[in-house]
Amino acid sequence: MNDNRHVCDDSVFRKIFETYSRDLYNFLYYKYGSENNPEDLMQEAFARLWANCSKVSPEKAKSFLFTVANNQMLNDLARKKTVLNYQKEHTDVPTDVSPHYVLEETEYMERLKQALEDLPEDQRVTFMMNRAEGLKHREIAERLGISQKAVEKRIYKAVERLQEKLGKF
Amino acid sequence: MNNRDYIEKWLAGTLADHERDQFVKTDAFQSLQRMDRALKNFQPAPLDIHASFEKVKARTSRKARVLAIDWRVVYRIAAVLLMGSIIFYFLKDYFSLDQNVQYATAAGETRQVTLPDKSVMTLNAMSSVSFSADRWSRERKIVLDGEAYFDVEKGKSFQVITPRGQVTVLGTRFTVKDRPGFYEVVCYEGRVEVKGSGETVQLARQDYYRESDKSITQAVFATEALPAWLNxxxxxxxxxxxxxxxxxxxxxxxxxxxxxxxxxxxxxxxxxxxxxxxxxxxxxxxxxxxxxxxxxxxxxxxxx
Missing domain, CATH: 3.55.50.30 (Phage tail protein beta-alpha-beta fold)
Structure with a gap:
């Protein structure tokens, strides 16, 4: 954001919201799952940014948001189990695609869902940002405030665990 | 190179061509590729950025006001709210309240959904929508991520909100498609108003409006009578x-x-x-x- 105006400025704040709200929302979903209302948590992070708008420059807003979302503010909440949802019903699978794609799809999706939910939070967030959201290692490192090496390590660990849990698939 | 090296390089996207040729033959690659594909279905419900921003604003202005208010008043209000919510809790089974309905389709799937006012919406593959069934009579509003065809019954304004734009109609048939790098609205009947990243435009029958990363196009009388994907x-x-x-x-x-x-x-x-x-x-x-x-x-x- 190449804007030297203040975060307290309405239009600057709106711009920041439009730029980062979806990223932050995805992050919170991967971290806490759908049952902990990621949209609400995202809004809370922005409300905190607004409350601190005079102390945070527009360039620092992104890291402020992810830091707030990532730290203790949420630990006060009574947390529900992490639940991830996927889009169901694989009907109409074309017949000339290899049967490998179709095989036991429902069972596979359930196993994968379970395995993802069971991952440690850090690993799940990093892994999903990379594989589901398609972010580069460098972008993830920047958002989470950790090194690129740590990102790679977490993703690999997650893959290892998932492979173990998925077994024969 | 052992399996771990292959997987790490694959994850980083740094496999050399000959290494890749080796790796694709392994079972590990097959299962990783399958997992990658499946993961694309694990997305959160679509986000209505505009509505969400309004909520943040409501939250921040509420906080500012509370600070200026006498705490005794705040406690009284809290007590009333508490009573209210207790009553509400016991009565809520009598009303179905603010139920957000969601639908999503997987690859290769289409799905037809009849909305509370008998308007019909058809989702194309890998798309998701949500709307509030209870507020429907007051506000016909759909949040969409992907592509859908709408056959809207006449009535109050009907809105389709996607990350890139907002489409408003009264009663008509049209499609909205919002995909990475590509946004398109096609009108098949009646009139459609589109607010994308440029000026608000009006579409008549068989016109389309299109935005890709570089350009905005509007074409008049340029499309078929129905979206082909319905067939x-x-x-x-x-x-x-x-x-x-x-x-x-x-x-x-x-x-x-x-x-x-x-x-x-x-x-x-x-x-x-x-x-x-x-x-x-x-x-x-x-x-x-x-x-x-x-x-x-x-x-x-x-x-x-």
């Missing part, structure tokens, strides 16, 4: 190739690799949803491209 075909009129291939991926639940191909070149034509080989031919032949299907991947490239 298990996808049809395109001078659409960038990348979007055509993405649509193919969504319809067949596959990943296609484009190699040395200009992804911005325009494609006009259509492909069927039930025959992958014909579909690949329909895309590659007119553009002088070649395709190849192997066990592990599907490629489209230039030359032999």
């Amino acid at each position: 298990r075909e996808s049809s395109f009129q001078s659409v960038p190739l990348f979007e055509v291939v993405h649509e193919l991926e969504r319809q067949y639940g596959i990943v296609v690799k484009l190699e040395h191909v200009d992804t911005l070149q325009r494609y006009t034509g259509k492909f069927p949803h039930k025959d992958l080989t014909t579909a690949l031919q329909a895309i590659s032949l007119p553009l002088n491209l070649t395709y190849k299907i192997t066990d592990s991947e599907i490629r489209i490239f230039h030359g032999e």
Whole structure:
């Protein structure tokens, strides 16, 4: 954001919201799952940014948001189990695609869902940002405030665990 | 190189060609590729950015006011609210309150949904929507991520909100498609108002409005009478190739690799949803491209 105006400025704040709200929302979903209302948590992070708008420059807003979302503010909440949802019903699978794609799809999706939910939070967030959201290692490192090496390590660990849990698939 | 090295390099995208050729033969690669594809279905519910921003504003202004108020008043209000919510809690089973309804489709799937006012919405593959069934009589509003066709009953204004734009109509038939790098609204009947990233525009029957990363196009009387995908075909009129291939991926639940191909070149034509080989031919032949299907991947490239 190449804007030297203040975060307290309405239009600057709106711009920041439009730029980062979806990223932050995805992050919170991967971290806490759908049952902990990621949209609400995202809004809370922005409300905190607004409350601190005079102390945070527009360039620092992104890291402020992810830091707030990532730290203790949420630990006060009574947390529900992490639940991830996927889009169901694989009907109409074309017949000339290899049967490998179709095989036991429902069972596979359930196993994968379970395995993802069971991952440690850090690993799940990093892994999903990379594989589901398609972010580069460098972008993830920047958002989470950790090194690129740590990102790679977490993703690999997650893959290892998932492979173990998925077994024969 | 052992398995771990391969996987780490694959994750980082740094496998050399000969290493890749080795790796794709392994079971590990097959299961990783399958997982990658499945993970694309694990997305959160679509987010209505505008509504969400309003909530943040409401939250921040509420806080500011509370600070200026006498605490005794605050406690009284809290007590009333508490009483209210207790009563509300016991009564809530009598009313179905603010139920957000969600629908989503997987690759290759379409789905027809009848809305509370008998308007009909058809989702194309890999799309999701949500709306509030209880507020429907007051506000006809759909949040969409992907592509859908709407046949709207006459009535109050009907809105379709996607990450890139907002479409408003009264009663009509139209499609909205919001995909990475590509936004399109087509009007099949009546009038449609579109607010994308530019000025608000009005569309009449068979007009379309289109935004890709570089340009905004509006064409008059340029489309067919109904979206082709309702009949298990996808049809395109001078659409960038990348979007055509993405649509193919969504319809067949596959990943296609484009190699040395200009992804911005325009494609006009259509492909069927039930025959992958014909579909690949329909895309590659007119553009002088070649395709190849192997066990592990599907490629489209230039030359032999």
